[in-house]
Amino acid sequence: MSKVVYEGWMVRFGRRKIGRSFIHMRYFVLETRVLAYYKRKSLGNMVPIKTLFIDGNCRVEDRGLKIHHGHMVYVLCVYNKKDKYHRIMMAAFNIQEALIWKEKIESVIDQQQDLNTANGNMLHASFLAKAGTNADGNASSSDRESLASAEDEEVTNRTMIRRTTIGNGPPESMLDWTRQGDSVLSNQSTSDEVFSRKHWRLVRCQNGLRIFEELSEADYLPRSCSRAMKAVGVVEATCEAIFELVMCMDGTRFEWDSSFQYGSLVQEVDGHTAILYHRLQLGWFSMLVWPRDLCYVRYWRRNDDGSYVVLFRSREHPNCSAQPGFVRAHIESGGFNISPLKSRNGRTRTKVEHLMQIDLKGWGVGYFPSFQQHCLIQMLNSVAGLREWFSQTDETHTVPRIPVMMSISSGSVSSKKGGKSHDYSNQSIPLDEESDEDEDCQIHEPEEMMDSVKAENAMKQPDEDPLDQLDLSSFSGNLRRDDRDNIRDCWRMPDGNNFKVRGKTFCYDKTKIPAGKPFMKLVAVDWFKDVKRMDHVARRQGCAVQVASEKGLFTLVVNVQVPGSSHYSMVFYFVSKPLVSGSLLQHFVDGDDEFRNSRFKLIPSVPKGSWIVRQSVGSTPCLLGKAVDCTYIRGPKYLEIDIDIGSSTVANGVLGLVFGVITTLVVDMAFLIQANTYEELPERLIGAVRVSRLELSSAIVPQLEPNTSTE
Numbered sequence: 001m002s003k004v005v006y007e008g009w010m011v012r013f014g015r016r017k018i019g020r021s022f023i024h025m026r027y028f029v030l031e032t033r034v035l036a037y038y039k040r041k042s043l044g045n046m047v048p049i050k051t052l053f054i055d056g057n058c059r060v061e062d063r064g065l066k067i068h069h070g071h072m073v074y075v076l077c078v079y080n081k082k083d084k085y086h087r088i089m090m091a092a093f094n095i096q097e098a099l100i101w102k103e104k105i106e107s108v109i110d111q112q113q114d115l116n117t118a119n120g121n122m123l124h125a126s127f128l129a130k131a132g133t134n135a136d137g138n139a140s141s142s143d144r145e146s147l148a149s150a151e152d153e154e155v156t157n158r159t160m161i162r163r164t165t166i167g168n169g170p171p172e173s174m175l176d177w178t179r180q181g182d183s184v185l186s187n188q189s190t191s192d193e194v195f196s197r198k199h200w201r202l203v204r205c206q207n208g209l210r211i212f213e214e215l216s217e218a219d220y221l222p223r224s225c226s227r228a229m230k231a232v233g234v235v236e237a238t239c240e241a242i243f244e245l246v247m248c249m250d251g252t253r254f255e256w257d258s259s260f261q262y263g264s265l266v267q268e269v270d271g272h273t274a275i276l277y278h279r280l281q282l283g284w285f286s287m288l289v290w291p292r293d294l295c296y297v298r299y300w301r302r303n304d305d306g307s308y309v310v311l312f313r314s315r316e317h318p319n320c321s322a323q324p325g326f327v328r329a330h331i332e333s334g335g336f337n338i339s340p341l342k343s344r345n346g347r348t349r350t351k352v353e354h355l356m357q358i359d360l361k362g363w364g365v366g367y368f369p370s371f372q373q374h375c376l377i378q379m380l381n382s383v384a385g386l387r388e389w390f391s392q393t394d395e396t397h398t399v400p401r402i403p404v405m406m407s408i409s410s411g412s413v414s415s416k417k418g419g420k421s422h423d424y425s426n427q428s429i430p431l432d433e434e435s436d437e438d439e440d441c442q443i444h445e446p447e448e449m450m451d452s453v454k455a456e457n458a459m460k461q462p463d464e465d466p467l468d469q470l471d472l473s474s475f476s477g478n479l480r481r482d483d484r485d486n487i488r489d490c491w492r493m494p495d496g497n498n499f500k501v502r503g504k505t506f507c508y509d510k511t512k513i514p515a516g517k518p519f520m521k522l523v524a525v526d527w528f529k530d531v532k533r534m535d536h537v538a539r540r541q542g543c544a545v546q547v548a549s550e551k552g553l554f555t556l557v558v559n560v561q562v563p564g565s566s567h568y569s570m571v572f573y574f575v576s577k578p579l580v581s582g583s584l585l586q587h588f589v590d591g592d593d594e595f596r597n598s599r600f601k602l603i604p605s606v607p608k609g610s611w612i613v614r615q616s617v618g619s620t621p622c623l624l625g626k627a628v629d630c631t632y633i634r635g636p637k638y639l640e641i642d643i644d645i646g647s648s649t650v651a652n653g654v655l656g657l658v659f660g661v662i663t664t665l666v667v668d669m670a671f672l673i674q675a676n677t678y679e680e681l682p683e684r685l686i687g688a689v690r691v692s693r694l695e696l697s698s699a700i701v702p703q704l705e706p707n708t709s710t711e
Contacts, residue, residue, distance in 0.1 A: 064271020563646030597625025
């Protein structure tokens, strides 16, 4: 059996014959001679969906970034150069994982090439031995050294080329300011050479950044266009993490870029080049100065030293014409240069350079240098924003996202500017050519999708059996339900989308999604008090559990126990159809306490209340079985969970703070079973409840039957 070199979940990326892209999560396995992927983790003799034989003729082609429904994925294409139509397209949500796979596959290819070379050398040596070694044409030592150096150079070049990720290169008119003094400049345009021979001077130090200004004057630029300026700073994060954050154009950018208002994708040219629409938030006399927007080409590459370069330059596009209420600014040159530094005291360090040369356009801008400088410094300060974002964020993994912009063409761009309008439609044709003819989705995928849907239906049948028709009048609790706002001492069901849960791809990209509708229905809430702690409240005569049992329904009882001079219990009754065998809920209900403690989760929230209470409670999900003592009581058609808040010093302290102002609080609670595997995802709420401005005086003393716990 072949040795497994590397394995794990990756994205299966491709395009259908109609041109639409698709992604599927697949389990990839790389062996010493074969790359294969499976619908789920390979066990035993499972047959792969597709395999690719690995030999010295195989290549790994970097396809760069592709965008699917706003998600950016890093795509690799593995193929045999003798048969390019037999290939596998794979992708990852973060560039680190894609680079690991690329390196592993290339190492296997190199091993096969070395094996073939060794076999060839043996045959060649055998041939020379037979031909005789005394011939006049014996090779000299210098010849042998030349041959050896040529072989070493070939290996070195092969490695260096593979480490470089540049795609088709930057557009011809884009100025690559990162290659100052590089010999490659001899192949570039004259304007690029002039631009690259700039000299810089330090003009200020601000927010821990050094800010430079170019010394040379550009005669070919209008007066309103500022000199190029760049900010240089050090960020304690990896180049890959910084690069992924820079490429994002979603809400995350508001946290580090103060000049950002909105961004979207206009057109994806290839994996390394895209046309973007970008609105600036400059904040300089906004009552008098119109806001600015941009339409520009963004190109990126990864260099052989592990650094990343992102370049900007303005372009016109028929689907991104000038917008009413905005002045279209022009980026002459700009971008980021993200390069690794040596670590210090065990901390990863990266140098980030951000350059911008921009013409803000508009009437009289050239006569107000303070406006230009204010706006430029604000944009350059994003480097400080990056540094602070990483220093204050524990979870640095980001999923690059960029919204796709709907066409806003007015048909006036090309007519106004004539030949200056750039048509990228021809450059986009290769995207359709990337359609995998090996598509498992076009032949086998419908069957796989049917199997997947059936499996998910089996796992989630309870939430697909609607309980909306359930007659709630037969269920009663002493705390009343009221769906109106600003009502006191009552409960209601909040919108499930207020809570974020793990999505289907959480195992790979940590994405969370709105929870949606719970799969169990909250039918009643009790508010009890007594001189002692109240356990196993489901035994109370006439409670909602017994009513649900008579109707053939299953009940999950959550008993939140609050200690004090008087003990209180808030009891929630969630009902559903009978348990489906094999579902996650069934495993939880019939599992042992260790499994239950590791899965039962609470998501709290305080929509209305004082700031200090909202901060103390937070909205971070909590595994209750790990934080406090939970007792599980399994009945014939119910499971009761008694949650002793007083068993945790931390929880007791927060509770003391909350109890003092409970009559002014609106508290949301969502309960769910944590999903840990791809098959269990996405997570769904068991149920959710909103308790509004609770009155302690409304609690009643329950009449409990003698305790006859069944577990």
